[in-house]
Amino acid sequence: MTNKTAITVAHGDGIGPEIMDATLRILDEAGAALQLEEIKIGKAVYESGVPSGIPDEAWESLRKTRVFLKAPITTPQGGGYKSLNVTIRKSLGLFANVRPCVSYAPYVETKHPNMDLVIIRENEEDLYGGIEYRQSQDVMASLKIISRPGTERIVRYAFEYARANGRKKVTCMTKDNIMKLSDGLFHRVFDEIGEEYKDIEQNHMIIDIGAAKVASAPHLFDVIVMPNLYGDIVSDIAAEVTGSVGLGGSSNIGADFAMFEAVHGSAPDIAGQGIANPSGLLLGAVMMLVHVGQGEVAGKIHNAWLKTIEDGIHTGEIFRAGTSKEQVGTDGFCKAVIERLGAMPDKLKAANYNGVGAGGMTLPPLKPRVEEKKERVGVDINLNWDGSADELAAKILPCVADDLDLSMISNRGVKVWPGGQPETFCADNWRLRFMGKSGPIKTSQVIALMDRLNHADMNFTKAVMLHTFDGKPGFSAAQGE
Numbered sequence: 001m002t003n004k005t006a007i008t009v010a011h012g013d014g015i016g017p018e019i020m021d022a023t024l025r026i027l028d029e030a031g032a033a034l035q036l037e038e039i040k041i042g043k044a045v046y047e048s049g050v051p052s053g054i055p056d057e058a059w060e061s062l063r064k065t066r067v068f069l070k071a072p073i074t075t076p077q078g079g080g081y082k083s084l085n086v087t088i089r090k091s092l093g094l095f096a097n098v099r100p101c102v103s104y105a106p107y108v109e110t111k112h113p114n115m116d117l118v119i120i121r122e123n124e125e126d127l128y129g130g131i132e133y134r135q136s137q138d139v140m141a142s143l144k145i146i147s148r149p150g151t152e153r154i155v156r157y158a159f160e161y162a163r164a165n166g167r168k169k170v171t172c173m174t175k176d177n178i179m180k181l182s183d184g185l186f187h188r189v190f191d192e193i194g195e196e197y198k199d200i201e202q203n204h205m206i207i208d209i210g211a212a213k214v215a216s217a218p219h220l221f222d223v224i225v226m227p228n229l230y231g232d233i234v235s236d237i238a239a240e241v242t243g244s245v246g247l248g249g250s251s252n253i254g255a256d257f258a259m260f261e262a263v264h265g266s267a268p269d270i271a272g273q274g275i276a277n278p279s280g281l282l283l284g285a286v287m288m289l290v291h292v293g294q295g296e297v298a299g300k301i302h303n304a305w306l307k308t309i310e311d312g313i314h315t316g317e318i319f320r321a322g323t324s325k326e327q328v329g330t331d332g333f334c335k336a337v338i339e340r341l342g343a344m345p346d347k348l349k350a351a352n353y354n355g356v357g358a359g360g361m362t363l364p365p366l367k368p369r370v371e372e373k374k375e376r377v378g379v380d381i382n383l384n385w386d387g388s389a390d391e392l393a394a395k396i397l398p399c400v401a402d403d404l405d406l407s408m409i410s411n412r413g414v415k416v417w418p419g420g421q422p423e424t425f426c427a428d429n430w431r432l433r434f435m436g437k438s439g440p441i442k443t444s445q446v447i448a449l450m451d452r453l454n455h456a457d458m459n460f461t462k463a464v465m466l467h468t469f470d471g472k473p474g475f476s477a478a479q480g481e
Ligand code: NAD
Pocket: 015, 019, 071, 072, 073, 074, 075, 076, 085, 245, 246, 261, 262, 263, 264, 265, 266, 267, 268, 269, 270, 275, 276, 277, 278, 279, 280, 317
């Protein structure tokens, strides 16, 4: 008898239980060798008073099996509930979110018949750190974190994925014309790691035009790698462009764990009606079978699914009179796929996972860090102020000792002193930049400055040390500086 792979399964909320039952039936009929461990997560768990939505026993199962097939869950509105997806991704170190976005023309209506791309989204960093502050009565701030190791891992994953899956091109998207340090690092690491993958075509696009091109000309793309927030947005655009959000599966991959799911949510509007399309979760399960080394069964299911779509057996949200042949519910669709196990699609590109290795990809170790000389050269101090920039400067200048300069004041990122434009709107949180007059400064100089500001009743909210690395500024200039 074949050894069964233990996996953790959650039926989720809304349409989750319906599409999970259908998916598991197909997996079973196809001969997937799996041993299921069921866990409860989601709405009922949140409402029983577990704010994370996932109880301790569930973590034990996940730690044991390391493979998780998850139906969508509902995050209750209000009440400060944490997103379960973000908790699971970050707790298990699932750094890569992989979303294939394929159109199935002419069988599923889409504006873009030739779309076949994969979005690889960084899953842990960026604005999803959730590090936010209220800085004043009027100003909120959110911190965007991009790290070199985090970027190296996701970029390398994208290139390795392209190689392992016969993809020819990797496109990186960032906004490094504005975020020169954070997005600049992502772009730079993409270029550096790309040097090791010369067999793969590679390019970079600014995210705004890149996202527009995904919507208008998706055939231009093959694999796209992006920081977290852009990846979140662009992958939903891409899923929509394929013709239905109900068709997309996705995997979340880490060094030790992997989670597989549908792209869509729990669709409470159609829950319990038996009409939900199980395809997204099923295609997530296909990715899971490849991951656990059951590529042959994965191919069998994927091809039976393609044949079902080709045969025009469609759930309501993709059913179109003329193109589709028979409208079915979740159960009817499930039976149609089971009947076609062993069949191949006639026109759509058949799936073949026979050569794809199990266990995801083993990435080489991170490149050793190149230490650069770090020197403290100044400090940015944020404070609340309701007057003008000139009045603020007049109040601050007497607090500045001989060894430091007040080099500029900015508001919402724009320089407003010295000089500045009278038209610039200023909120009540200001950033003051102090630089050492003669090279590097000491922490004690900053503390002495803050002490003098404190005695002058200045209401400061944040101080950030400014460093150079091998002489290059590790901080951005203000707009207009
Ligand atoms: P949704 O994806 O659940 O639904 C959007 C629309 O698509 C709805 O009209 C729905 O009926 C339709 N739809 C989605 N999946 C379908 C399917 N398989 N078959 C047919 N139609 C389908 O998005 P939403 O309504 O914004 O979110 C509902 C809930 O899901 C929210 O609580 C949200 O937090 C949660 N959610 C969970 C996940 C997840 O667990 N991975 C992801 C996204 C949203």
